[in-house]
Each structure stands twice: as structure tokens, then as C-alpha cells.
Amino acid sequence: MMRALSNLNPQTLRILALLLVLVLVVLFFATQIDRYLTGRLFNRVSSSVAIMALIATAQTLVILTRNIDLSVGSVVGFTAFATGSLIASVPELHPLLLVSFSMLLGACFGAFNGFFVAYARVPAIIVTLATLALFRSLLVEFADGRSITSSQLPQWLTSFPNTRLFEIGDFQFRAAFVVAVVIVLVVHVALQRLRVARKLYAIGSNPEAAEMAGINQKATVFVAFICAGALAGLAGFMFLARFGNITVVAGLGFELKSVAAAVVGGVNIFGGSGTVFGALIGAVLVDLIETSLVRWQLVSEFWREAVLGALILTAVALDAIVMRRLVALRAARHHEKREREVTGG
Amino acid sequence: MADRSVLSAMWARVQTWEGFLVCALIFIVLMNTALSPQFLTVSNQINLFQLSIEKIIVALVMTFVIINAEIDLSVGSMMGLAACTFGFLFQAGVDPVLAIAITLLVGLVGGALNGVFIAYVGLPSLVVTLATLIGFRGLARVLVEDRGITDFPEWFDSLGQQGLIGPVPFALIAFFILFAILWVVLQRSGFGRKTYVIGTNREVATFAGIDTAKHKLILFTASGLVSAFAGLLYAARVGAVRGDVALGFELDIITMVLLGGVSIFGGSGTLLGTLLAILIVLNLRNGMALLNITGHIQTGVIGILLIASVLLPRLQLSTLFGARKRQEGSA
Numbered sequence: 001m002m003r004a005l006s007n008l009n010p011q012t013l014r015i016l017a018l019l020l021v022l023v024l025v026v027l028f029f030a031t032q033i034d035r036y037l038t039g040r041l042f043n044r045v046s047s048s049v050a051i052m053a054l055i056a057t058a059q060t061l062v063i064l065t066r067n068i069d070l071s072v073g074s075v076v077g078f079t080a081f082a083t084g085s086l087i088a089s090v091p092e093l094h095p096l097l098l099v100s101f102s103m104l105l106g107a108c109f110g111a112f113n114g115f116f117v118a119y120a121r122v123p124a125i126i127v128t129l130a131t132l133a134l135f136r137s138l139l140v141e142f143a144d145g146r147s148i149t150s151s152q153l154p155q156w157l158t159s160f161p162n163t164r165l166f167e168i169g170d171f172q173f174r175a176a177f178v179v180a181v182v183i184v185l186v187v188h189v190a191l192q193r194l195r196v197a198r199k200l201y202a203i204g205s206n207p208e209a210a211e212m213a214g215i216n217q218k219a220t221v222f223v224a225f226i227c228a229g230a231l232a233g234l235a236g237f238m239f240l241a242r243f244g245n246i247t248v249v250a251g252l253g254f255e256l257k258s259v260a261a262a263v264v265g266g267v268n269i270f271g272g273s274g275t276v277f278g279a280l281i282g283a284v285l286v287d288l289i290e291t292s293l294v295r296w297q298l299v300s301e302f303w304r305e306a307v308l309g310a311l312i313l314t315a316v317a318l319d320a321i322v323m324r325r326l327v328a329l330r331a332a333r334h335h336e337k338r339e340r341e342v343t344g345g
Numbered sequence: 346m347a348d349r350s351v352l353s354a355m356w357a358r359v360q361t362w363e364g365f366l367v368c369a370l371i372f373i374v375l376m377n378t379a380l381s382p383q384f385l386t387v388s389n390q391i392n393l394f395q396l397s398i399e400k401i402i403v404a405l406v407m408t409f410v411i412i413n414a415e416i417d418l419s420v421g422s423m424m425g426l427a428a429c430t431f432g433f434l435f436q437a438g439v440d441p442v443l444a445i446a447i448t449l450l451v452g453l454v455g456g457a458l459n460g461v462f463i464a465y466v467g468l469p470s471l472v473v474t475l476a477t478l479i480g481f482r483g484l485a486r487v488l489v490e491d492r493g494i495t496d497f498p499e500w501f502d503s504l505g506q507q508g509l510i511g512p513v514p515f516a517l518i519a520f521f522i523l524f525a526i527l528w529v530v531l532q533r534s535g536f537g538r539k540t541y542v543i544g545t546n547r548e549v550a551t552f553a554g555i556d557t558a559k560h561k562l563i564l565f566t567a568s569g570l571v572s573a574f575a576g577l578l579y580a581a582r583v584g585a586v587r588g589d590v591a592l593g594f595e596l597d598i599i600t601m602v603l604l605g606g607v608s609i610f611g612g613s614g615t616l617l618g619t620l621l622a623i624l625i626v627l628n629l630r631n632g633m634a635l636l637n638i639t640g641h642i643q644t645g646v647i648g649i650l651l652i653a654s655v656l657l658p659r660l661q662l663s664t665l666f667g668a669r670k671r672q673e674g675s676a
Contacts (some may be wrong), residue, residue, distance in 0.1 A: 010676045068471075122655045123609045125471075129596060130648035131596075135647030248641075259475060269469050302588075309480020316472050317462060 010323060014266035017322075018281045021315075025285065029292040036295070039170020045162060045287050049280075050176040051076075051238045052287060053184050055254055056261035056279040058231035061187075063262055064200040065126035065224050066207065067117055072258055074135035075109045076251035079236030081139055084148035084246050091154050098157075102237040103230040109135060110229015111222070118221040132255060136248075136269030143248050150244025161242045172268045176238055181280070183234075188276040198222055204271025239241055260308070261286050263317045286311075362606035365657070366621035373625060377632040384635070391512055393627050398516040398582070399424060399575040400594055401623045402478065404601045405520075406526050406571045408619045409564050411602055414544040414611025415463065415470040420572045421594035422481035423455055427576030429485040432494035432586035441498050449573050450597075455481060456569015460562035468609065470565075486588040495585040505581025516578045527618045540564070544611030576611075600647055601626055604654045626650075 008016075030036045035221040051293060055072050062069040083102040087093055109131070150158050161176035189198045198297050199220045202210040240246060259269075265282025267274025293304045377384045393402070403420050410417045427448050434444035455477065489645045511514045531537035543550040543557050550557050580586050605622030607614025626647060633643045 116652060116656075122652060126603055126655055127652060129599065130651040133596065133644040133648035136534055137641040137648070140639070140641040210387055256475060256478065260479065263472050263475075269472050300487070300490065302490050303483065305479050305483025306487055307483065309476045309478070312476035313462065313473065313480065316468055316476070317466050320466065320468055324582055 011266070011273070011278070011324065013326075014319070015275070015278055018265065018278065018285065022281065022285055022288070024175065025288060025292070029287065029296065032298065033292065033295050036292070039172060041238055041291070042171045043174070045284065045291055046177040047174060047242065048291075049284050049287050050161065050174075050180040051235050051242065052254075052257065052261060052283040053180045053280050054231050054235040054238065054264070055258040056283045057184050057276050058228035058235070059255075059258040059262045060265075060267050060274060060276050060279045061200065061224050061231070062124070062228045063259075063267050063269060064204045064271055064274060065221050066204045067221065067224070068128060068259065068269075069110075069113060069225065069228055069232075070125065070128040070255045070259075071109065071113060071131040071135055072228070072235075073251040073254035074132050074238045075229060075232040076108055076239055076254055077246075078135050078139045078142070078244050079105050079233040080240040080250045081143055081148060081248070083237055084153065087157060088148065088152040091207050095156065099234070099237055102240075103233040105234015106236060107226050107230040110226040110232070113229065114222040114225025117225060118218040128255075136252075140248050147248070148240070148244075148246040153240070153244055155303075157241050158244050162239065176242065180238070182232075184276055184280045187271070188280075191276060201272055204268075205273070208250070235309060257286065260312050264312055266319060351671055363615065363618050363621060366605070366618060370621060370625050370628065373632060377628060377635065379499040379634060380635045384631070388512060391514070391517065391603055393631050394517050394520070395514060395582070397597075397627060398514075398520060399579045399591065400598050401601065401627075402516070402520050402523060402575045402578070403568075403572050403594070404598045404623060405523055405616065406564075406568045407598050407602045408605070408614060408616055409527070409531060409540055410470075410568055411482065411607045411609065412544045412601075412611060412614050413540050413561065413564055414547070415561065416474065416565070416599070417459065417470065417568045418474040418595050418599075418611075419455075419459060419477040419481055420568060420598060421591045422478045422485065422525050423441075423452060423569055423572035424576035424579060424591035424594060425589065426481040426485040426488075427573035428580040429450055429588065430587045431486040431577055431580055433488040435497060436494055441501055445577060448577055449570060452569045452571075452573020452576075452618045453566060454569070455580065456566040456572070457562065461567065462560035462563030463565060464561035482588075482592070485590070489586060493585055493587045497580070497584060501581050502584045505578060506584070516582065519578070520572075524616070524620065531616050536560075541612055544613075546612075552606060597626075597647075600651050604651055606654070622654075 026037070055076065058072055059069060079167045082105055083098060086101060087098055113124075113127055113131055114121045117124045121257055161174060163175040164172045165175055165178050166173050191200065199210070199215050202213065202215055203217055203220055207217060236251070239250060243250075261283035262274070262279045263269060263282070264279065264285060265274070265278035267282075286308065289307065290304055293299065293307060294301045384391055403424070407417060407420065430451050431444050431448045434447060435441060439447070459473055459477055462468050463470045503521070504515050507514065509518060531540065539550070539555050539560055542553065543555060543560055547557055555571065573596075576591060579590055583590075601622050602614075602619050603609060604626065605614065605618035605620070608629070629646070630643050633646065638646075
């Protein structure tokens, strides 16, 4: 069994394992909760994953380069609020312009982070810890006690997340979810196939070797932060569209959730390995468990966070242990093969 | 000549990170004193400590953890869990003294849990303590749900709220005793040297015969224990416990330690630096409050200060003045 599995690419293996866990979780709750396996569950999970998937993708881009972005929650909050105020004062603005505005704003925040991390060489955890507070206080200053309400927003914006693009049985595929999944898949394929994007992995695996290979480390990290910022900005737009009512606490705590989703999805916190698709499944898993626990009669809903913490810890511990076994197994087989060659030849 | 060497020795002192912090502190205190005559009074200074006493106690242990090239994000949640454990037990009719003992035990076990996963399973501390940040907070909410627990015994509340020796409250005395003990441990004992060595290079430390896993387990257990103690102090000071006690405190605590010149990559920093950074943050916040600057903006300013604390030494003050760089790590 282990032998057969070890032939697979570790990333494929991770995703298969995650999907298996996902199915097991669904089956488990299906036995516990009445009328669980309905389209409503899918709809509920998919609309909140639409936001979290984007943030987890943003986080993954940065983590791949051996950095971390703790400011995503504040960026989401600020862009959601700013985008909301913009459309409230200029209601006739074209939707595409509005989306570009939120992504551009997010990219600016990302550039701020990226500049300090890449060019001033301040560790990412320090920079983004600081900007987590800084961007939030900018938001408080900018908001000046006001908040955005859904009545200030145009109809097309608030109805966007719930627009049904197509349905399969009870499963409604809503616009926000479809857009988010498409973006995640595009980023995923780009990361696997594009030469430019592979640089992120190279830097994360071994910064010195990457530099030797002629990769401009600073520029790449800078761009990674800008892209992450733009994705967080887009998530801010989605957040605004979904909730409509935005206060200064919008997006609070998203940074930890996004790191959790990425890590559960098999992204190595020390960079260099992991996939965006894995992070997407991680986000789905985290969200599915949260949503299901609320409906589980047997335990009070207050168990949600405790279970989530335990889940992350177990996922990461299992991943580390299994991966270590696999690496050892491969090394042993490699050794065996070499020995056979030597004795045979 | 003698004068000049004394001066240059003093100048060298100023150019160390601690020296820079002292100068910044003096500047802030002078500014604040100019702003308000009430500032430099004993009661205001005690009050200023008292309002953040839980955070600064945890910052002392966090200094060890970060010098060891690890991080503990779960401290705020552990403080919350401890406060809620105490509240829960108290409400269930357990004797308060026993409840305190059990609460400290919870801290010990929680910290050890972190330690085992980090030291023996070999997971990154960032991930483990992120998971327990969520998990401990979750347990805290399970214990008290959405209730608020108050009406602790008289002696418990007054321990947190009133002066024990003159105007100086118990928590402040505990802080300085802990500071003295930890200072000796970090700067003058073998355990402290090992903390630096492991933080500088874990592999080398292992080859030098140090049981690095055990060392890390001890540090994280201590971190959990002290956080639980701080959580109890919070319960006593505020006189009430809710599920969101100490939410987000980890950021303030880590900021104080990093501002104190402790390198996030481990291996360098001093407890004195942390103390100075604590004084700076407290006085700065107090000064901004005097200027009617709101809490959120204060946090933003502390954030800028955090980036600056890493950037400034990079800007090579030494090349400007032609002398030595920021002193890394030595006791």
C-alpha cells in the first residue's frame, strides 16, 4: 500500500488525502444530522468559501516564498469599506471599474508590505504584524465612525453573490463561488506551468540556489506580495457584495483563518511546496466543519473553534509524519535499486 | 584623554540597541511630562503598568521563546482559557484556591502540548501555536459559552485591584520578581546560554550535546504556565471573565519583544531590551492618550514603531557615525 502510494507525487497524494477526509467528514455528519446532505449545505458552504478561497490563495502565494502575510484581514476590511464608500458616492460606476479599484487598492497594500519585506529586508512576520495593526487603524481613521449599509449599495452589487449561474439538482452554482473557483484554478495552473510562477517555488525551496540560478529574489517576492494584495482586494469586493453592511471590524481574524486553510491544504509554512488547489480544499474543509458543527445537536456550537484547532494540529502532524515515512521509503528503495545495479553489473 | 575614552565608551553604549531604546524612552517621558504635569507621578506610572500588566508579564517569557528561534502565538488564547477555567470552576463551587491551582495546571498542560508537538513531533511553532491559538480560545468559549462570570471573592478582586505594598499592586510586584528571576536565568545561567545557542543554530547545539527538544519543551511549558498566571491576574484586575478575555493580546506581546531588539530569527536579544520596549510602549500609549489619540491609531503607531525597530539598525547608524553596529545578543 505504502509502496504504491509512494509512487505518486506527494502533492497529488496530499490532495487525494484531503478529498478523502472531506468525504469522510461529509459522511460522518450525514449520519449525525437530519437532512444534512441537501443542496442548502452546498450553497451555504460555497458562498462563504468564495471569500475564503481567494484569501487562502493570496496567503499561499506569499507562503510559497517563505514569507507570511498577517495583514490580509485588514486589507480585506479596508478594501471592502473603501469600495463600498466609492460605489455609494458614485453609484453609476461601471462594475468592472469597481472591481479593478478594489484589486488595485489591495495591490497597493501588498506593495507596501512587499517593499519592506523584499527591499528593506524586514522579516515578513514583523512587517505584516505591523501592517495588520496599521491598515486597520487607517480603516478606523478613514471610516470616522461611519459604516456602510446595504441600502447605500446598488442592486447589481448586492445581488451578485446570489446570482445562480447554473444548477445541478439542488446544487446552485452561484456567481461569487464560480468566480472564486475559476480564479483559484487559473492561479493553480499558472503556478504549475508558468516559468515566472515557478520562481516562487524556487525561492521558497532554496533562496540561495534560486539567486544563483539568476532569479531576482527581491522582485519576485515583491510581486508575490502585490498579487496577494490584489487577491485580498478582490476578496474585499466579494465581502462587500455578500454582506453589504461593512463596519471597521470587517475581515477581522481572516489572517489566521487563511493561514489555517493553506496549512491544512498542505502548503508548507517554510515555503517551497504546496498548491493553491490544496489551499482551496483546505478552505472548504475548514468551512464545512464550522458550518456542520453549528448544526450538530450533540455538541454545543461553542465547540467550533476548539475542534478547528484540533483539526489543524492533527492535519499538520499527520502530514509531517506520513511525508517523513514516504521520504524514508523512497530513500530505501533508491538505495535497494542502486545496490541491485552494483551487484548485477 | 581619559575624558575622551569615557565619552566614547558612553557613545558606544548609546549606539547599542538598548542605548537607543533608553534615549527614545527619555524623549517620550520628557514629551509626556511637558504635556501633562500629572504624568510623572507615582500613581500614574503604577496605573500605566497596571493597565497592561498581563501582557508585559507574558512578554518576559516570550523573550525566551523568540530568542530560541520559535514563536508562541497561543499566549493570548491561553490567558483567556485560564481566566475562563477559573471562572468556570469558581461558578461550579470549587474552592478558589484549588481553582487557581487547577488553572495553573491547565496552563502547564496546554504549554506542554505546544511543546510536544514542536519539540518532539517536529512541527513549526508558527503552525502549532496558530492551531492552539484557535483551539484554546475555543475551549475557553466552551467553558463559559456566552455568559459573563463575576462576583469573585473579595480577596481575589482586591489582589488584582488594590495596592499590596503601599500603592504597588500584587501583579506589579510579581512582574518585577519574575523579571529578576528570568534575568538571572537568561543572562547568567547555563539554561540561558543554551537558549541563545539553540536559537542561533539548533543543529550545532544538538552536536554540542544539548537536548534541544527538552529545552524547547521546557520553554513552551513555561510559556503556557506564565500565560495562565497572567490570565488569572486579568480575571482579578477586571473582576469579571468572558469568552473573549485577552483576545488578540499575542500581537501586542510579540511587538513589545521584537521592539526590544530580540531577533525574530532567534539567537539574539536581551531581557533588558524587552523591559525598555515595554516602558516605551506603555509611556507612548499613555502620552497618545493624553493627546486624545484613540486606541486604534495608537496601535497603528506601535505598528510603525515595530517596522522601524528593524529598519533603523539596518540604516547603518554606524556608518553615519563611523562606529560599531547594533550589538547582537550578547549578555
